[in-house]
Amino acid sequence: MELRDLSKMQIRADVMMILQQLSVYDEVPKALQNKCLTNLNTIKNKDYVLEILVKEFAKADYNKGQIMVHFLSELGTLDKLKAPLWSYIKDPKMPDLVKDLSGIILRNLGDDSDPEKFLSYLDNPKDVIDKETKKILEMAVVNPEAQIDFMDFLFSLPESEQIVLINSLKGDYPDEYLANILITTLDSQPSDKLEEILIEALGETKSQLSVPVLTRLMESGKTEYAKKLARKSLNMLKLAGINIQNYVEDKRGYPICQISKIHECYTNIVDGAGSQGIIISRIKDNKDILMFSVVVSDQDGIVGCFGFNGISEEDFGRIILRFNEESSRVSVSPEYCKYILAKAEKINEITKNSVPYEYMAWKSLLYDINELEPIENEVIKWSNPDCIIQGNTLYKHHDFQHWFLDDTDHPLVKEVLDNIIQNTLEKKQYFIKNIEEYLGMLEGEITGLITGVFDENWREIYKNRLINVAYLLDCQGLDNFKKIAGSVALSLNPECNYPVEESPFIRELFRKTICEGFLRYQHNIEQQQKSANLVSSVAKKVREFNNIPKTDITKQGLSDIIDILYDNWQKY
Known part of the structure; x- marks a missing residue:
């Protein structure tokens, strides 16, 4: 970046023009913030830029102060700003607002001074804390990051302090704001005692938002006492004039959806372990992007989540480019995303896996989105019995290269793979000379594996996984692939009576499983060889001391066998 060597008069003009430009916005677009920050960063005399900003900061109102906090935190260092900002904090004539914002900048820059020391310089510390808390609760209604910050802090405390x-x-705070944050906290699976406190607090909010969650907790509270408290809190709301009979389901997402509209949504082709990433975004009138990304598993439900409340379209584009780079990125509807996430939530409920509270905060972005009809209804229309025999051609799609089982997925897989590898090691030279016999032996092992692994539960898992894939292949416009995937999926229905061990796709899945098993074994051997070379003298002494016979690792390599398998099996 080329730096501009400006005079002090020119620097002041640049800085003041930027501040004036930003002052007309109630909410400054992120792209404009970034542009202005880049402009300031190109000025060579950064010390004078900071000097001007610090002087203007002393005169800032709350909105202008937020921008100044951002600029000073990004452009300054603790060494350069500690003295002037602490002078503001200690100045009895300086308003508490400036002192409070000065404290925020200092914390952003790494100042670890005792908070009590900071509070001692405020004229009315309780008023500052109350205003800041109210602002956080207000922001949390339209900013999931604020909710998450609150819960990060809450759950970092011991239970008694929570x-x-x-x-x-x-x-002490507006009922709607308080109910919003309390419900998200309650949905984040707190301890039994904290759950009871939250239920009681919701009964005192006098908010319609509290009704749906309390109604649900009357049936599903962690303890009988929690259920009893939920009933009591509902009665308190009723006495306060809240209609607890005819209520609309969870409306917490309404405010954020009022100030934004759905933007772009993406996912990836489900991998062989049933994992899938989802990105959902909304855009505000000022072009700021709100987005969150979720990792879901068809075995574990919602696994992880993160998001950004306000980023530029340029930054969003960079995130999308890096999203699941190893698999296909698919543009999908928000309705599909809500459908998949709702299914994942049910899995969390069934498996008792806790849902990340980050997700509970960010899911409000989907409030105004309708859920998709079951996608199986669409897939049924594409299925054709004649396509089942083409199932192995799905491996021509590069995303299916990740579809195989490893030895942790099922005990039988490990047992059979170990036996196959051991047998191959013992008869390697014979199998190399008698390839057809060797492949025939492996096909027999595959048949046994399929019948041993693919019980009703596994058939259901792969049926649903392939239905999901078929839908996404349709989104990509891959008609032939979608028909094959959909047909193979429905062939796994028990009522279809299709012998699963004869399914070309399932057999290809287990061929891939065996190939990957050999590759893992070969990798482990190579790592052992490297370790042996590094510590050969020590290893020799250990073997001699423990009377362990030397193993010739190099003779256990399986490169020739792996080449045979890939030449004959892995044609895609």
Whole structure:
């Protein structure tokens, strides 16, 4: 980046023009913030830029102060800003707003001063804390990151302090704001005791938002006492004039959806372990992007989640380019995303796996999106019995190269793979000379594996996995692949009576499983060889001391066998 060597007058003009340009916005677009920050970063005399910003900061109102906090945190260092900002904090004539924002900048830059020391310089510390708390609760209604920051802090505390914090919020802040954050916290599977405190607090909110979650908890509370508390809290809401009979389901996402519209949604082709990434985004009128990314598993449900409340379209584009680079990125509808996430939530409920609270905060972005009809209804229309025999051609699609089982997926897979590898090692030279016999032996092992592994549960898993894939292949416009995937999926229905051990796709899946098993074994041997070379003298002494016979690792390599398998099996 080329730096501009400007005079002090020119620097002041640049800085003041930027501040004036930003002052007309109620909410400054992220792209414009980035552009202005880049402009300031190109000025060579950074010290004078900071000097001007610090002086203007002392006169800032709340909105302008937020921008100044961002600029000073990005452009400054603790060494350069600690002295002037602490002078503001200690100045009795300086308003508490400037002192509070100065404290935020200092914390951003790594100042670890005792918070009590900072509070001692405020004229009205309780008022500052109350205003800041109210602002956080207000922001949390339209900013999932604010909710997550609150819960990060809450769950970092011991249980006793969590309870003190929640109790301190009751009655002092607007009911809708408080209910919003309490419900998300309650959905984040807190401890039994904290759950009870949250249920009681919701009964005091006088908010319609509290009704759906309390109604649900009357049936599904962790304890009988929690269920009883939910009933009591509902009665408290009823006494406060809240209609607890005719209520609309969870409306927490309404405010954020009012100020944004759905933007772009993406996913990837489900991998062989049933994992899938999903990105959902919304865009505001000022072109700021809100987005969140979720990792789901068809075995474990919602696994992980992160998001950004306000990024530029350029930054969003970079994230999308890096999204699941090893698999196909598929543009999908928000309805599909909501459908997959709802299914994943049910898996969490069934398996008792906790849902990340980051997801509970970000899911509000889907409030105004309708859920898709079951995608199986569409896939049925594409299925054709004649396509089942083409199932192995799915491996021509590069995403299916990740479809195989490893030895942790099923005990029988490990047992059979170990036996195959041991047998191959013992008769390697014979098998190399009698390839057809060797492949025939492996096909027999595959038949046994399929019948041993693919019980009703596994058939259901792969049926649903392939239905999902078929739908996504349709989104990509891959008609032939979608028909094959859909047909193979429906052939796994028990009522179809298709012998699963004869399914070309399932047999290809297990051929791939065997090939990958050999590759893992070969990799482990190579790592052992490297270790042996590095510590050969030590290893020799250890063997002699423990009377362990030397193993010729180099003779156990399986490169020739792996080449045979790939030449004959892995044609795609």
